[in-house]
Amino acid sequence: MNLMATTWKMIVGNSPLCSFACNKKEPLEPQRIKKFGIEHLRFRNDFKLLDKIAQRINVSVSGSGMTRPVNGSEMGVIEDTDFELIGGIIYDACKEQGVNAMPGLLCWEWNLTDKKNIVDQLSYCSREGNLGVGKIFHALVIKTGFCGDKIVDTALVNMYAKCGEIGSAVKVFDGMLSIDVASYNCLISGFLSNEMFDEALGFFAQMGVWEIRPNHYTFSIMISGCGSVFAINEGIQLHAHVVKLQHVVNGVVANSLLTMYCKFGMMENAQSLFQSLPKKNVVSWTAIISGLYQQRALEKALLQFYLMRQHGFEPNEYTLTMALSSCGGIKQFDNGYALHAQLVKKGMASGAFVGTAIVDMYTELGQMDNAEKQLQEMGTIASAVSWNALIAGFVHNNNIEAALKAFHKMVLNYVPIDEYTFSNALKACSSFPSLSTSRQIHCWVIKASSERNLHVASSLIEAYGKCGSLDDAEKVFDQISMPDIVSWNCLVKAYSQHGYFEKAVSLFKKMVVEGVKPSGSTFLAVLSACSHCGLVQEGKEFFKSMLMNYSVIPEETHYCCMVDLFSRSGHLEDALDFIKRLPIKPTASIWRPLLAGCRCHCDLQLGEYVANRILELEPDDASVHVTLSNMYFDVGRLGDLVKQRELMKLKEVKKEPGYSWIEVKNKTYKFFSGDTTHPQTPEVYDLLEKLINDIRISTPHTELGLCNEGKLLYHSEKLAVCFGLLNLPAGTPIRIFKNIRVCSDCHTTMKHISKITKHEILLRDNYRFHHFKQGCCSCGDFW
DNA sequence: CTAGGGTTAG
Incomplete structure (x- = not known):
């Protein structure tokens, strides 16, 4: 309450809403109402309907005005009318409207002249x-002459407002003879539920003109609207009022305030x-839990739940779902x-929402x-x-x-496919990566007219x-009418x-020109x-x-990229x-590209230093020992090499989710995948050594990249073992080349693979070979 | 005539 107790006086002082009798805002003019896009002609249909009913019961509809006092002659009509018959016709009309099940709504015993029934x-x-x-x-109301009655008209306003026909609600409201706070509440609530906050505020302010005091209902409605x-500002002012x-002593008002502040964060x-x-x-309780949950303060949300x-x-489905x-x-x-068990016990676990939340929870837990x-x-x-x-x-x-199997199963089960799917x-296709599957799904997307979804x-x-199909990527991009940053x-x-540096940069410039502010990811890509x-x-630069120039704060990934930039090009000291x-404490991920650079550019001394920095931060990183042992091999220090191999084997390979499988001679091996820095098991290294003689793998980057740690494996449509893919993002497309010569020292695939036409060739004319030249010139094996 | 509210994607 500190906020309220101390500030409300100040706020009330100059609030535009402060006095309900003072009318700073002009009441809404018909012009203004029209500006809302409200149609006033909706009632025509009702007359038609009314005429239809009238024809059938053979009485004339005398009234043409909607909201005016009942006059004597109309009363006469009512007296003459066979209301049982009207009831039957209404029943038929409802059926015509496709309304079948309305339990307790229409029954013959009703007295249709009873006002309370109609309001109900x-x-x-x-x-x-x-x-x-x-x-x-509404037609019946006109027929029976109830229009003009405050309660009935209010019920009509409410009905139109809640059903989304706000224009009709305004029309009925305007025609009312006397207006009270309840009619205002209905209309304001109607505006808010139709996302017309300004109009709601306007009518709220207008109440003062008629000296109608907002009550606790009004405040609940308005406060909830502010939250949405x-x-x-308006919300705080309302709180002050x-x-x-x-x-505030009213529980409902207090709860609506509570919810409002939660929505504001x-x-x-x-x-x-x-x-x-x-x-x-x-x-x-739900408001607070939900507020914390929405702020992603999950621990606090859970605590609140307990x-x-x-x-x-007693928690209900909603609270339990958030807890889950x-x-x-x-x-x-x-x-x-425990929560899952409780839900099962309560019989809620198979409901659509809760059930989905359970699915989601297990996916987050990796189970x-x-x-x-x-x-x-x-x-x-299951939806x-x-x-x-x-x-x-x-x-x-x-x-x-x-993932793709589940997708397939979803289709087989006739579950409707949507944009999320x-x-x-x-x-999934991009992680594979599979061009043919991507194309198939693209066709589907077109059929479902979902290309517009960003x-x-x-x-x-x-x-x-x-x-690797950049033309297609660009075509898709060109079809987007308003591309966003993503x-x-x-x-x-x-x-x-x-490797299309120029193209990436020109796109970067284009997006700036088109007014899209580059983000961290944009810079990551360009760097x-x-x-x-x-x-x-x-x-x-x-x-x-x-x-x-763009006030994008560099993050760890950008630093890694810069270290990589220096290291790859041999500027080890600069790295x-x-x-x-760095303004932050360097992490293992920041050091790693430098180690790779040391390996590639044969700087053993710096390599040892960097390796120690990494091991200080991540003592279990076995890949460091692999690199070191390779470096010792290069300089012939076999004793040190053995030491590193031993250390490597001693260190447990982390058991993280995310594997790939590789089949060689009917035996299946399991690999870590997805993270290029993940060390593999010693068994895998052995396997890779054997494979290196049979298969050469190339990626768009291997030609340029640092080489031959032989520790990376990507899952492609076929088997793929990659060498020299340090710092390559997971899922980068790779192709398999058989019998391609690689540089004997650094395993870099050589430029002339482009001559091997029967395989898919990734090398492009404007591809750059800076690194390749440096690396292989230095090792003297340049063919 | 009033308050609350959960699950999925770049």
Whole structure:
């Protein structure tokens, strides 16, 4: 309450809403109402309907005005009317509207002249959003002459407002003879639920003109509206009023304030308000939990959830779902299981929302078996969202094959495919990467007219990029009407990954011209292009301009990229200097490219130094020993080599999710994949050594790259073993070349592979070979 | 006539 207690006086003083009797805002003119895009002609249909009813019961409809007092002659009509017959006709009309099940709504015993009944029916329509039936009842209201009655008219306003026909609501409201706070509330609430905050505020301010005082209903409505549209100033002002008028004691008003602050992300205000509530209920607790959850303060959300239970409040489906998701997000396995168990016990686990949340939790915990099992148990309840969650889970957990299988199964089960599905499936294609599958999905996307979705389009660009089909990627990009930063980044990245430095830069310039501000990812792509093309000077300039010209703060990944840029090009001292000047403490990831550079440029002394820095930070990194042992081999220090090999074998290879499999001579080997810095098991290294004699792999970068750690494996459509792929992003397309000569020293594939036409050739005319020349010239084996 | 609210994608 601190905020309120101290500030409301100040706020109230100059609030435009401060006095309800003072009218600073002009009341809404008809012109203004028209400006909202409101149609006033909707009632025509009702007359038609009314005429239809009238014809059938053979009475004339005398009234033409909608909202005027009932006159004597109309009363006469009512007296003559066979209301049972009208009831029957309404029943038929409802059926014609396709309304079958309206339990308790229409029955013969009703007295249709009973005002309360009609109001009940109208509020039923409001709740259900049933405009068609609502209009029929409006017709009945006119027929029976109830229009003009304040309560009936208010019910009509409410009905139209809730059913989304706000123009008709305004029309009825305007025609009302006397207006009270309830009619205003209905209309304001209608504006807010139709996302017309300004109009709601206008009418709220207008109440004062008629000397109608807003009540606690009004404040609840308005406060909730402020929360939805992020109207912070108005919200705080309303809070001040509420304090002044002592409405806070009302639980509903307090809860709406609480929710509003949660939506604003002002959790401190929300918490203090929450603490001050004398009577908390489930809504109050849910608001706080949901607020924390939305702020991604998952631990706090979970804590709040436990507190809620401690205070004896029974969690419902919603609170349980948020608790579940929180467990997934912060990897709380045990609590996750416990919550799942509770949901099963309560019989909620197979509901669509909760069930999906369970699937999602297990994918976040990396337990894909459980996720799949949960989906199976949901059976036909499983929605597209549930399937999407599963597929996304497989993609995140690097099981691409399973992701595509799940996608296939989803199709077989006639689950409707949506944009999320496309995006996920395409992501799987790019990790594979499989051009043919990407194309198939693209066809599907076109058939479903989903190309306009930015997520889908970006995924397509990425997939084509990863599959090496840059023309397709560009075509997809060109078809986007308003590309956003992500779509731009996808295209820049695609060109960058394939070594098209100039193209990446020209795209970068183009996006700036078109008013899209480059992001961290954009710079990462451009810097990476510089690094792979050996363009040290250009890279340095881009790095400088990041912060200076585009105010993008460099992150660890950018630093890695810069170290890589220096190291690849042999500027090892510059790399070291760069690391030492960093504003952050250098991480292992920042040191690693320098170690690779030392290996490639044969600087053993610096290599040892860097290796020690990495091992200080990540003592279990076996790959450091691999590199060192190779460097000792190069200089003939076999004793040191053996030592490193021993150390390497001693160190446990981390057991992380994300493997690839490779089949060689009917035996399956398991590899870590997806992370180029992951060390493989010693068994894998042995295998790779054997394979090196049979298969040569090339990527767009191997020709340029640092070479021959032989530790990287990518899962392509066929087997792929990569050499020299340090710092290559996961999923970079690779092709397999058989019997290609490589540089005997650094295993760099040689330029003349482009002559081997029967295999797919990745080398392009404008491809740069800076590194290749340096590396292989220095080893003297330049053919 | 009023307050709360969960799951998926670039």
